[in-house]
Amino acid sequence: MNSVVCVKQVPDTESVIKIKPDGSGIITDDLKFVMNPYDEYGVEEALKLKEKFGGSATILCMGPSRVVETIRTGLAMGVDKAVQLDDPAFEGGDAFATAKALAEALKGLEYDVIFCGKQAVDDDLSQVGQILAELLGLPHVSLIQKLQVADDKKSAVVDRQVEGGIEVLKVLLPAVLTTQKGLNEPRYASLPGIMKAKKKPLDVKDLAALGLNADSVGCNGSKTMITKYTAPPERAAGKIIEGEGPQETAPKLVQLLREEAKVI
Amino acid sequence: MSNSIWVFAEAKEGKIKKVALEMISEAKKMAEKLGGDVSAVLMGQNVEPLAEQLGHYGANKVYLADHEVLKDYTTDAYSKVLTELIKENEPSIVLYGATILGKDLSPRVAARLEAGLATDCTGVGLDDGKLTVTRPMFAGKAYTDISFSGSKTNMASVRPNALPVTPPDESKKPEIIKVDVNINPDDIRTTIQEFVKTAGERADLTEAEIIVSGGRGMKGPENFQMLEELADVLGATVGASRAAVDAGWKAVSDQVGQTGKVVSPNLYIACGISGAIQHLAGMSTSKFIVAINKDSDAPIFQKADYGIVDDLFKVIPVLTEEFKKLKADS
Ligand SMILES: Cc1cc2nc3c(=O)[nH]c(=O)nc-3n(C[C@H](O)[C@H](O)[C@H](O)COP(=O)(O)OP(=O)(O)OC[C@H]3O[C@@H](n4cnc5c(N)ncnc54)[C@H](O)[C@@H]3O)c2cc1C
Numbered sequence: 096m097n098s099v100v101c102v103k104q105v106p107d108t109e110s111v112i113k114i115k116p117d118g119s120g121i122i123t124d125d126l127k128f129v130m131n132p133y134d135e136y137g138v139e140e141a142l143k144l145k146e147k148f149g150g151s152a153t154i155l156c157m158g159p160s161r162v163v164e165t166i167r168t169g170l171a172m173g174v175d176k177a178v179q180l181d182d183p184a185f186e187g188g189d190a191f192a193t194a195k196a197l198a199e200a201l202k203g204l205e206y207d208v209i210f211c212g213k214q215a216v217d218d219d220l221s222q223v224g225q226i227l228a229e230l231l232g233l234p235h236v237s238l239i240q241k242l243q244v245a246d247d248k249k250s251a252v253v254d255r256q257v258e259g260g261i262e263v264l265k266v267l268l269p270a271v272l273t274t275q276k277g278l279n280e281p282r283y284a285s286l287p288g289i290m291k292a293k294k295k296p297l298d299v300k301d302l303a304a305l306g307l308n309a310d311s312v313g314c315n316g317s318k319t320m321i322t323k324y325t326a327p328p329e330r331a332a333g334k335i336i337e338g339e340g341p342q343e344t345a346p347k348l349v350q351l352l353r354e355e356a357k358v359i
Numbered sequence: 360m361s362n363s364i365w366v367f368a369e370a371k372e373g374k375i376k377k378v379a380l381e382m383i384s385e386a387k388k389m390a391e392k393l394g395g396d397v398s399a400v401l402m403g404q405n406v407e408p409l410a411e412q413l414g415h416y417g418a419n420k421v422y423l424a425d426h427e428v429l430k431d432y433t434t435d436a437y438s439k440v441l442t443e444l445i446k447e448n449e450p451s452i453v454l455y456g457a458t459i460l461g462k463d464l465s466p467r468v469a470a471r472l473e474a475g476l477a478t479d480c481t482g483v484g485l486d487d488g489k490l491t492v493t494r495p496m497f498a499g500k501a502y503t504d505i506s507f508s509g510s511k512t513n514m515a516s517v518r519p520n521a522l523p524v525t526p527p528d529e530s531k532k533p534e535i536i537k538v539d540v541n542i543n544p545d546d547i548r549t550t551i552q553e554f555v556k557t558a559g560e561r562a563d564l565t566e567a568e569i570i571v572s573g574g575r576g577m578k579g580p581e582n583f584q585m586l587e588e589l590a591d592v593l594g595a596t597v598g599a600s601r602a603a604v605d606a607g608w609k610a611v612s613d614q615v616g617q618t619g620k621v622v623s624p625n626l627y628i629a630c631g632i633s634g635a636i637q638h639l640a641g642m643s644t645s646k647f648i649v650a651i652n653k654d655s656d657a658p659i660f661q662k663a664d665y666g667i668v669d670d671l672f673k674v675i676p677v678l679t680e681e682f683k684k685l686k687a688d689s
């Protein structure tokens with residue numbers, strides 16, 4: 096059973112996001128970067144499959160040299176090897192351009208399952224996994240919370256969270272699965288894991304190594320472009336409702352919601 | 360290529376989703392500027408009776424794909440039917456609701472057509488006759504304007520409750536175009552084995568107009584009953600902070616925040632939630648925010664329109680009674 100986990104490095108969710116004065120991007124100088132939280136579930140699930148069926152777990156991560164730290168985190172958790180896609184030409188890509196490069200890299204890897212996060216918590220696109228599946232001609236299931244691979248590894252049964260309940264689906268493998276919270280509890284890297292990670296193979300590929308044209312990836316290969324970043328609308332300071340206990344404050348609140356906010 | 364704006368009209372349990380009506384309302388305004396028309400795409404089994412309503416909100420045409428193979432959503436069947444339809448008619452814009460289904464389907468269709476797609480948009484508009492959108496990133500810590508290039512059809516999924524619905528005009532009847540559905544069983548690589556219902560009749564958090572959310576201050580799962588009662592009175596959906604979810608008091612699907620659901624209701628009532636940055640990121644686009652917290656320094660009060668600094672266990676029962684009175688009077 097071979098799994099590939101697509102891992103993205105993103106700013107820590109604690110981060111305050113500051114926008115450049117000209118609106119051309121965000122200020123990345125003092126951001127702390129971490130593994131996209133949803134991708135941690137993919138790593139954990141790949142390790143579980145490896146423990147159960149044997150085989151390998153591989154990380155595929157596109158990004159500049161800073162992403163190596165995130166890749167090492169995955170390797171320290173127990174992943175066997177990693178492929179990093181690093182080339183200035185990959186930068187600034189939208190979901191389509193990103194998936195294009197990832198798909199090309201995947202053609203050189205062995206997999207029964209490809210894990211992606213349900214979304215990257217920086218761009219919040221929720222697209223790359225589905226597009227990747229399409230480009231590779233594979234089925235996908237999004238938002239999985241439980242995975243049971245059949246003994247013959249030709250199919251899997253997954254629980255998928257949808258409105259109002261859980262859908263139980265059988266999917267033919269290989270497939271792309273996008274992970275949702277609840278799938279598992281990602282393990283921490285152990286100290287021996289961290290030591291071993293340093294020696295695990297990390298294969299860095301640039302545009303030429305993938306054999307792709309510069310026009311098909313990054314900004315040039317994108318179908319959508321961010322033209323401007325703005326700060327979210329400021330919320331005006333609110334009112335603290337004064338009064339002697341709930342008997343006074345609750346009616347006041349209801350009245351404000353009714354007459355001022357007009358939401359009730 | 361036609362100057363047509365399409366809306367994927369998601370239907371669930373015999374009802375068109377409100378977000379579809381929101382998009383049709385907006386598409387109609389855009390079509391007037393563009394000199395084009397609005398079409399809705401309706402897929403499912405026995406959904407024909409829903410087609411007319413789409414006309415009332417502004418769809419000139421409804422493409423109706425009614426077939427037993429479309430009864431339940433599968434990525435493969437829906438994307439095949441929709442992609443073929445788009446290929447044939449080449450609309451300039453396709454809008455989807457940013458629902459679980461919409462977010463599963465739209466990237467797949469976009470990829471097959473090599474079309475641009477922006478997800479979870481809070482605003483859509485036209486610039487020089489071409490689609491432009493606004494969408495939050497970092498769960499709302501930043502907003503971006505997006506333009507499209509290089510494809511005939513541009514696509515966006517739109518967040519529920521982000522666009523206003525215009526009043527329906529019941530005299531307007533859409534032209535209904537029946538779509539041939541040619542799916543063979545091998546096209547569908549997933550099979551639904553079971554559906555386990557976990558929620559009641561309430562709207563999903565991402566679509567709810569009112570949300571009552573509880574955090575660690577709720578102290579235990581049993582106390583969420585109090586929020587359920589408040590939600591019943593308001594027709595609201597109950598959400599939770601990650602602390603409440605991690606404690607096992609509420610399901611993962613109830614979590615609001617950067618790594619839960621990003622919500623934009625008209626009213627968000629936060630009870631015993633401190634307002635950590637990841638929580639705020641997921642709910643600060645709510646139109647009105649109410650916070651009930653005994654700590655006046657809790658960061659949630661910086662985002663709240665109205666706050667009550669008090670013990671939630673004392674406030675919520677009285678508040679529920681007050682809302683009941685109000686509902687009884689009106
Ligand atoms: C990677 C990552 C992702 C995360 N994603 C999310 C996310 O998506 N959503 C999310 O919510 N969090 C998220 N968090 C967690 C977040 O940082 C906070 O820990 C969490 O939101 C705290 O939840 P809380 O406000 O319920 O609890 P607390 O911060 O403990 O606050 C409880 C509040 O209840 C009040 N209170 C207590 N008793 C009463 C009472 N009787 N009456 C009134 N008020 C009372 C207290 O004054 C306090 O303000 C994430 C964290 C990380 C690291």
Ligand SMILES: Nc1ncnc2c1ncn2[C@@H]1O[C@H](COP(=O)(O)O)[C@@H](O)[C@H]1O
Pocket residue numbers: 100101102103104131133134155156157158190193197210211212213214215216218219220221222223224
């Ligand atoms: N640069 C990247 N490198 C590797 N995987 C990525 C990258 N960008 C996105 N992904 C994968 O796609 C998922 C969804 O991302 P997105 O569509 O951007 O929200 C992420 O959780 C990752 O699994």
